[in-house]
Amino acid sequence: MLKNKFIINFLFYIFIALVIYTVSTFYINKEEKKQLNQKYITISKNLKNSASNLIKDKKNATLAVAMSISKDKRIIDALLNNDNSKLDYDKFSLELRKNTKFQNVWFQVLNKKGDSFYRSWTKKTHDSLDFRADVRKILKNKKILTSISVGRFDMTFKSMIPLFHNSEFIGIFEIITHFNSIAKILKENKIDALVLADKKYKKTIKYPFTKRFIKDYYIANLNANKNLLNLVEKENLEKVLSIKDYELIENRILTTLKVLEVDNDLIGYMILTKNLNDIDILDIKKFKKNSEAYVLLSIFLIGLIYTIISYYIYLRSIENLNVKLEKNLKKIKMQEKKIRLF
Secondary structure: OHHHHHHHHHHHHHHHHHHHHHHHHHHHHHHHHHHHHHHHHHHHHHHHHHHHHHHHHHHHHHHHHHHHHOOOHHHHHHHHHOOOOOOOOHHHHHHHHHHOOOOOOEEEEEEOOOEEEEEOOOOOOOOEOOOOHHHHHHHHHOOOEEEEEEOOOOEEEEEEEEEEEOOEEEEEEEEEEOOHHHHHHHHHOOOEEEEEEOHHHOOOOOOOOOOOEEOOEEEOOOOOOHHHHHHHHHOOHHHHHOOOOOEEEOOEEEEEEEEEOHHHOEEEEEEEEEEHHHOOOHHHHHHHHHHHHHHHHHHHHHHHHHHHHHHHHHHHHHHHHHHHHHHHHHHHHHHHHHHHHO
């Protein structure tokens, strides 16, 4: 009978242990997923913040260079004389490439009508640029403007300085920089970037600088990662561009930053990705390992306590049996004495 009780108690303990282990494992896995999700959300925000800060820095740096060069009197003289032959900034662009982070700097001068008067990267001139919202804005208010916009050649950073002669507006000096340096800095931090101009600009870009498109979206950075391009091509591009927080695809975390500019107009996108192997999740692994250890320890302690209690009950049962046995023996002896007396 005691043996049967022991087996029943042991089976009951196994059942309780399995219930505790199953419920605890479910909770631990759920909490792990929750922590990983929060980690990835934080990382996606950090990726976007990094890109946004680099965009702001690039705008400020581009504006600083534009304000400095716009003071060159040759620009004013060229506009007044309607002669751009003396304007030559190609060499200066090469110097910037060698000595600064500006790798592909373009210079442009517009006349007071918004027509291209001089371009440093091509001989194409005299075309109207009033299709650009930033050009229309500066022609209207005659104030310094820095923005990101899409032109006939590329999606670029543009800093525009209105030019005056004797208080009369005569044109615009513009410096144009690209996204390559931003993508390069991100790459140094193990972040791959793909910069795309929105598909509505497909017809606007007549002379694509990078000569690369993905579907109807112009690829604006020359150093676009091939693996990222292949990954995006495999996936639904529209789905990738609509990512709000993040997506996990092929051991990578992907997030998308919308590039908004003048009048909150959507200019393009930055698809940002980081390899999951480069993400530190040691704290989450430690949480899971410690939690599992606590569960096993708890099951062991419960088993130990249960065994001690069972053993105590067993000993009490033995004592009770011994007491009953002694009483029965005494009764038997008493009965034997009585029988002898008769």
